[in-house]
Every structure is written in structure tokens, then in C-alpha cells.
Amino acid sequence: MMYVGGAQPPVSCEDATVAISRRLDTPRHRFSVDKYHPEEFLVVFAAHEFRSKALGVPSVEHDGFKIFIKHWLRQAQAKSRIMSMQVDIMIEGVPSHAWSRYTAAELLGSSCLIESLAPET
Known part of the structure; x- marks a missing residue:
């Protein structure tokens, strides 16, 4: 991962490629430079030795x-989200004297929010 620091002029992928190639003495065909948000560029090297350099x-x-230049981590830009999906779940094998909303909540744990139980239960 590479980014342009401070108040500087816009830098294109071509400008970044030239700069990296010259400074690291690395042939241009041994790496690729792509725009990447929220950083400026994602640079992928053809070999570990170039990356280490x-x-x-x-x-x-x-x-x-x-x-x-900094190491890229997939989790660096990760955002947590709660996915909201309504599904029908059938639970079998619970004795009728123990069947209740509480039992369903205990069996499903925190993975679900119980909206309703089917009328036939």
C-alpha cells in the first residue's frame, strides 16, 4: 500500500510507477500500480524480494x-456491519411442554432475533 502524503499535487499511477521504479531500482514489469481507495495506490510486486525492498x-x-510505503492489510479498511435477513427456521425435537419463545432463543443464541413464532407451534 502506498499513499501520497501531505498537501501535494495529484499523482497518477504512471507517476507512481516511474518513482517506484527509479527509487527502488526495480524494472517496471516486476510490479503493478493501481488506484486504491482510501489510500492512493495498491502496489503488487511480482516477487517477494521486490516487496521486501x-x-x-x-x-x-x-x-x-x-x-x-506501508504494508497492506485486508482488515485495515474493514467495517463491521449487521446483516439483516429474515428467514424461517424449523426447530425439531423439542418436547411440547418445553417449547416457547425462551427455548427458541436459548437454542439459537445471539445469532438470531426472534420476530415471531409460527401460530401452529
């Missing part, structure tokens, strides 16, 4: 801009 450099400066 890039992570060993804190930043790349070129033509008036500075690109900062």
Missing part, C-alpha cells in the same frame, strides 16, 4: 511529491 524504504520522493 520496497518495505525497507519509508518513502519515495520524485518530481515534487512523496509517496509513503
Whole structure:
């Protein structure tokens, strides 16, 4: 993951590619640079050695801009969400004297919110 720091001019993928190639002395065909939100770029290297070389450099400066390099983590931009989906669930094998909303809630745990029980139960 790489991003342009501070108040600097817009940097294209081509500009970033040239900067990375020159600063890291890495052939352009050994990595790819793509736009990536919320950071500026996602850089994928063809080999682990090139990636390690890039992570060993804190930043790349070129033509008036500075690109900062950091390790990309999938979880870094993860957001938690509650998924709301209504489904019908059939629970079998509960004795009729124990069947109630409370029993269903105990069996299902926190994975469900019980909206209603079928009238035939």
C-alpha cells in the first residue's frame, strides 16, 4: 500500500510507477500500480524480494511529491456491519411442554432475533 502524503499535487499511477521504479531500482514489469481507495495506490510486486525492498524504504520522493510505503492489510479498511435477513427456521425435537419463545432463543443464541413464532407451534 502506498499513499501520497501531505498537501501535494495529484499523482497518477504512471507517476507512481516511474518513482517506484527509479527509487527502488526495480524494472517496471516486476510490479503493478493501481488506484486504491482510501489510500492512493495498491502496489503488487511480482516477487517477494521486490516487496521486501520496497518495505525497507519509508518513502519515495520524485518530481515534487512523496509517496509513503506501508504494508497492506485486508482488515485495515474493514467495517463491521449487521446483516439483516429474515428467514424461517424449523426447530425439531423439542418436547411440547418445553417449547416457547425462551427455548427458541436459548437454542439459537445471539445469532438470531426472534420476530415471531409460527401460530401452529
